[in-house]
Amino acid sequence: MALDNASEWKYISKRDIGVTCVAFSGGQPREGVDMGPEYVLKANLIQQLQDMNFNVMLTDNKIHTYKEFFPESDQPIGIVKRPRTVGVVNKILTKQVYSHAKEGRLALQIGGDHSMAIGTISGMSQAIKERFGRDLKVIWVDAHADIHTVESTESGNLHGMPLSFLLGLVKKSIEGLEWIEPCLKPQNLTYIGLRDVDKAEKEILKKYNIKAFSMHEIDRYGIGQVVDMAIDYLSQDGDGQGPIHLSFDIDALDPSVAASTGTPVRGGLTFREGHYICEALHKTGRLVGLDMVEVNPAIGNHCEDTVTVGCSLIRAAFGESLL
C-alpha cells in the first residue's frame, strides 16, 4: 500500500498534520478509553504518517490528559455527569485544534471518548470560517447518533450528546458547557453506520431533518453508493466543494473487527466498508480534520487488533490506497 500522490488537498496548504492526543474518558463511565492515544502512538502511527511524506506535529509534543485543568469537584447537573470536566477539556481542545487548522494543517485528533468532538469541531469550524468564510461539513461515522440533549439523555453520559451542543439544540445553559457556540448546521451533518439510536434521538433526527445512512441503507445500496450519496448531500451549496471533517467512532465497525470499544453493537461496518469510507473521503480532496475515537485498549483480549484498524483507517483517510 502506498500514498496516492496525485490527490489534491483543497484546504491543506502543505503536507502538514497537527496531531492532538486526547487521553480523556470523562464523557462516559468505562475506564480505559483514555489509553487510546498511548496505544495508537505505540503502534507507530507517527512514523507511518511520516512515511507517507507528511510533516507531523504532535500538539505540545505529548499526550494530553488535561488533568491539571479538571475541577476539584464536579457534581452531576440533573442527570448530566461531569459537565465541568468535559467542558474545560473541550474548551482547551477547541484552541488546540483551532491553532492547527488556522495554519492550514490537517487536524487529527486521537481519543478518547466521543464527547471530545465538541472541541474538535468547534475549533475546526472556527478556523475554517476565518480562513475560507465557509461552513464546516461533518461526516459522523458511528453506531450511535450521539445527539441526545441534556433533556433527552437517560444515561447522562456526555459522549452521547456532543452533536446536540454543536448544533445548538438546547438553549438551556449548563455550568461548564455554557461557552459552546453552536457551529454546525443540521444540513451540514450526515451520519453513516447508525444502528443503535434511541427513540428520543430518532425524533431529533426527524425534527431537524438530519441526513442519516444506517446499516439498513448500507445493506440496501452497498457502501459505494451510500458514500456517494453522503458526499453528494454535503455538496449542495456554493461550489459543492465545502470542507469536510470526519468524526469516526470505532464502534461503527462490527465488533468482530473492532472489539475494544465501550459500546459495541452487532451488525456493523466490515473492515473493508470502514476503509472504503476513508478512502472515498480522501479522494474528494475536501478533508480538513479527522477524529478517531472510542478505542478502548482495556476492553477485550486483543486490543492491538482494534488499535491497528484505527491506524489503518487514519492512513486510508490521509491517502493510503490499495492501488
Added chain:
Amino acid sequence: MALDNASEWKYISKRDIGVTCVAFSGGQPREGVDMGPEYVLKANLIQQLQDMNFNVMLTDNKIHTYKEFFPESDQPIGIVKRPRTVGVVNKILTKQVYSHAKEGRLALQIGGDHSMAIGTISGMSQAIKERFGRDLKVIWVDAHADIHTVESTESGNLHGMPLSFLLGLVKKSIEGLEWIEPCLKPQNLTYIGLRDVDKAEKEILKKYNIKAFSMHEIDRYGIGQVVDMAIDYLSQDGDGQGPIHLSFDIDALDPSVAASTGTPVRGGLTFREGHYICEALHKTGRLVGLDMVEVNPAIGNHCEDTVTVGCSLIRAAFGESLL
C-alpha cells in the same frame, strides 16, 4: 432501536400477536431443537414485543410439546421417519395458527424443526382464504429447499419435506399425513438464501418453476435488490398486495452468526442481511405470519447468541427499525 409506528399493517386488525411455541423436534434426528421456544421466551421476547406496543397472546399460555398426542408407536413408512407424530403435531398446530389468524392476529410460531411449517402455513392459508378470499404467499428463508418428496428424500427426515406437502407435489397418501390439504401454489412461493440443495430438489424447483434466490444471486445483486425482486415476484396478481407469510429457518444465516442449529452451511446470510429481509418485509405492511425455526440451544457453546439473533429478527419483522 424503536418501533416504526408509521407502518400500516394491511391484514392485521389490531396490534395483536398470537404466539405459538412449538417445542417439537420430530422432523429431524438431533435433540435440542425442541428447546428453542424455552430459550427464546427466557430471552424475554414477550416483553420485547410488548415494549413495541403489541398485545401478545401466548397460545394456551404455555410451551407446547404435543407429547400427549404422540402415537404410541410410529414405525417409518418406507424411509419416512415419524410420519404419524409429525402429522398429529401439525394437525393441532394448524388449528392453533388458524384460530389466531382468523381473529386478525399476527401469528408468530417459534420452533422447533421446520416440519412445523406444514401446520403453520396450512392454518394461516385457511384463515386468509376465509377472511380475504385470497391466496397466501410465502417467503422461505433457508439454506435448504425443504422440498423433498417422500419419494425423493434420502434422509427420511420430514423437516426436509414440508413444502412438498404444502404444494401437493405427491399424491401418494402417507399414514398420519393424509389430512394435509395442498394450500400453496408454486407461483406464491419464493426462496431466499439457498445454498445446499439436493439434486432431486433442484429438479423439483425447475419442474414447478419455483422462484429461488440463492446466495449466488445475493452476491451478484446485493440483498437490497434480491428482496425487491422477491417481493415483486409475489406482487403480480390482484392488487399486488397479497398477504405474506415468512418462514425463517435460522440456518439461512451464516454459521458465524447463528451456530446453534442442526444443519449449518457455510457461506450464509450475514447478520445484517438477515435483518434486512425482515425489515424490508415489514415495510410492505403485508406480513401476516412468521415462523422462526431450527434454533437448537443444545448445539455450540454460545447458544444465547443464536437465540438473541432469532429474537432480533422477529422484532425486525414486526417493525423495529434502525432509524
Added chain:
Amino acid sequence: MALDNASEWKYISKRDIGVTCVAFSGGQPREGVDMGPEYVLKANLIQQLQDMNFNVMLTDNKIHTYKEFFPESDQPIGIVKRPRTVGVVNKILTKQVYSHAKEGRLALQIGGDHSMAIGTISGMSQAIKERFGRDLKVIWVDAHADIHTVESTESGNLHGMPLSFLLGLVKKSIEGLEWIEPCLKPQNLTYIGLRDVDKAEKEILKKYNIKAFSMHEIDRYGIGQVVDMAIDYLSQDGDGQGPIHLSFDIDALDPSVAASTGTPVRGGLTFREGHYICEALHKTGRLVGLDMVEVNPAIGNHCEDTVTVGCSLIRAAFGESLL
C-alpha cells in the same frame, strides 16, 4: 449442490481433467506450502470431481516434489533466491500442463507456492496457441500483484514475481530462468482482490496499463459487477470468447475464511465472493486451466478449513452450483 450439466465447455473436448500436484515451496521462505497437494487430495478432491462426472487423470499418478531435479547448490543471484530450483521445477511443470492441455483436458494445478504459475501459464499458453491459434487470458485472484521484477523485488522471493516473467517485463537473463518465453500480453491479464501491492508494483501496473480490481472496487461495485467487468475486459478481441486461465491464490480470501496461508492480509474476499468468482467464470464456458495455490497446512490451528475452501472453490469453478 450439484453439477450444472447445461454449461458448455468451449475449449474442453471431453469431461477430462488433468491434475498436477505441485508440492513445491521454493518460491518463498515458509515451510509447509509444499504439503498443500497432500492435504487437498486427502480431503477427497479427486472423488468429488469424479462425482461431478469428470474423468480425472493425476499426472504420473503421484504428488510431485521435483526434488530429484533440484540443483545441488543454488546461490542467490543478486537478491533473487533459488532461481535455478524455481526454474527447473517450472520447466518440468510447463511440460506437464502442456501435455494435458494439448489433449483438450481441463488442467488443474494444486500448489505449492505461486511461483509455479510460471510453469502452469507457460504450458497452457503454448497448448492453446497450438490448438486454437489464440492468446491465453488470465484472471489472477490474489491479495498481492506478484509482478515484481528481479530488479524491483525487495524480498527476492520468486512467488512474488511470476507475472513479470510471463509478461516478459525484464530482458535481463537469470541463470535457471532464462528459458522462460514471455507468453502473456498485459491486455490479457486482469486481477481481482488486490490489497497489498508494493509501490514498485503499482508503478508497473500503471506503466503497462494492467487492469486490476482491488478490494476497493469490490466494495464500491459489489463482486457481481466486478466479475462482469473483469470478464468484459477480457472479451474485447476476436469473438470475445477467448480461453481463460484462473490463477487463484488462496490468500485472496480474508484470513477469517482461509487462515492457513503464508502471507495473509486483512480485508479480503468473503467465502461467498471467492465462490462467486469461480461460479461466474465457469458459466462463461471459457475456462481452460486453474491453479489453486498458497494453501499452507502448517500454518494455523484449523488448516482443514482452508483446505476445504480450496476444494470447494475448485468444484465451483468446474461447475458446482447452488441451484
